Structures are given as structure tokens and as C-alpha cells.
Amino acid sequence: MDYTSLNVNSSTGKTPTTAAQSSGAADTQDRFLKLLVAQMQNQDPMNPMDNAQVTTQLAQIQTVTGVGTLNNSIQSLSGQFQQMQALQSVSLVGRDVTVPGNKVAVTDGKAQMSFDLADAADTVKLEVLNGAGAVISTQDLGAMKAGNQNYTWDASKSPETANLSFRVTATKNSNPVSTTTLMHDTVKAVSTTGSTLQLDLKNSGLVDYDKVRALG
Known part of the structure; x- marks a missing residue:
């Protein structure tokens, strides 16, 4: 520490x-x-x-x-x-946090992904991409309400499980709905730069403390 x-x-x-x-x-x-x-x-x-x-x-x-x-x-x-x-x-330090980001971590054949919808959506599509940016999995999630959403992806049959990312697109009445992808990460250390407090995360590097959406 x-x-x-x-x-x-x-x-x-x-x-x-x-x-x-x-x-x-x-x-x-x-x-x-x-x-x-x-x-x-x-x-x-x-x-x-x-x-x-x-x-x-x-x-x-x-x-x-x-x-x-x-x-x-x-x-x-x-x-x-x-x-x-x-x-x-x-x-x-050592705890899991949720911050804005789009990286996918596969554990025991599954990956937990989260995102935030600015408004209710008629259709929501989640895509998993490999390190080259190619889509390797597409999930149609249907209609969803506004706010924070969670999705567990079964990666047991995926040909790739490393260096993955994801994106979410949503529409309402054919109009795009703003989305924010979120990721789960682990705090390695705490750093202060001037008056800014930052967390050093395992996968995301330095992130401002006020960007943390949730603990655990």
C-alpha cells in the first residue's frame, strides 16, 4: 500500500x-x-x-x-x-469499484458488464469486440428503462477472452439514446496530485476519485 x-x-x-x-x-x-x-x-x-x-x-x-x-x-x-x-x-485499496470504461474482464467463463442509459430505450444492443476492434458477440437486450443496467455475458464459448471491450447502442422512437459504458476494476493504490485525488486501478490506470460510480 x-x-x-x-x-x-x-x-x-x-x-x-x-x-x-x-x-x-x-x-x-x-x-x-x-x-x-x-x-x-x-x-x-x-x-x-x-x-x-x-x-x-x-x-x-x-x-x-x-x-x-x-x-x-x-x-x-x-x-x-x-x-x-x-x-x-x-x-x-484492494476493493472493486465501478468507473466509466469499456474493458471486459472474463472470470470463470463469464463477464459482468454495466452501462447507464440517459433515457428509456425501445431497443438496446450490446456488442463485444476483440483487441482488433472486430465484433465477436452481439446481444439484443430489447427495451430497457433509464438508469444503470447490468448484463452478464457467457464467454465460455467465445474464441477470445483477452483484450476485449464492449459498446452499447440504444434508440427510442428511432432516435439515439445516450449511453455510458461502465467497467469494474480493482484499486491498487491512492494518489494525490495537487488538490486532485486519484485511484490507481488495476486495468484502467489513474482515475479521478469523483468518477467512481459504485463500490464492490
Whole structure:
């Protein structure tokens, strides 16, 4: 199990940029206060700043500082959430997931295939293709409702069982229905790239975590 790609700072719970952002907010406030003091020292004695002006400017810097602090807090929480999500996703290693894809894995003479229909269809056709892209099996599945569908293909009599893929075509009233082919795969490792959490799958390689449709 590979943990090296998880950038988690357990001692501080902060993202690497939090300290720099806090320093920047403090510098901004310090510069503002210096400018305000200089303005008061060099004001026209015959026309001095009134209390309302000073109060307004102080309120403005407090507002800016408060917004900056809130932004830093949100970014820190976001970083901690991403780290928690990465750690929790480690429990997926070794588990099966369903993701968009069209590869066919034959086990004990059978292959489980899934697909999603955007709308109900009058006719649905599933085709299994070999590595060269030639159709080696065609299954007419008839009418099907919208949503996720599963089909078990009997590959015991198929001349080929390796490097297979499948495609699904569907129509409703002679109009094409959008389909998304899905495949079952096994999680080998978890990886983080910037703010993106990815799963390293046995057959599909790296897939974004949010592409996972189902577990098991």
C-alpha cells in the first residue's frame, strides 16, 4: 500500500501556504496603521481629522483583515478536508469499484458488464469486440428503462477472452439514446496530485476519485 503520495502534515493540520498567508495579512494591517499614524501626524491643524473619519478607516482595515483571516481559515479547512479524504480513500485499496470504461474482464467463463442509459430505450444492443476492434458477440437486450443496467455475458464459448471491450447502442422512437459504458476494476493504490485525488486501478490506470460510480 503506497502512502508516500499523501502529503499530510499531522503536526500542524495546516496547508503549506497558511503561515505565509497569515504573515501577509499581518503585514497589510501594519502598513495601514503606519500610514494612518503618518496621516494624523501630518494633518492640517486647522482642519484635523474628526473621530468619524478615524473610526471609519479603522473599521475598513478590520473588515479587510477579517475577510483575509476568514479566507485563510477556509483554505486551511479545505486542505485538511482533502487530507482526510485522501486518508479515508486508502481503505479502498484492494476493493472493486465501478468507473466509466469499456474493458471486459472474463472470470470463470463469464463477464459482468454495466452501462447507464440517459433515457428509456425501445431497443438496446450490446456488442463485444476483440483487441482488433472486430465484433465477436452481439446481444439484443430489447427495451430497457433509464438508469444503470447490468448484463452478464457467457464467454465460455467465445474464441477470445483477452483484450476485449464492449459498446452499447440504444434508440427510442428511432432516435439515439445516450449511453455510458461502465467497467469494474480493482484499486491498487491512492494518489494525490495537487488538490486532485486519484485511484490507481488495476486495468484502467489513474482515475479521478469523483468518477467512481459504485463500490464492490
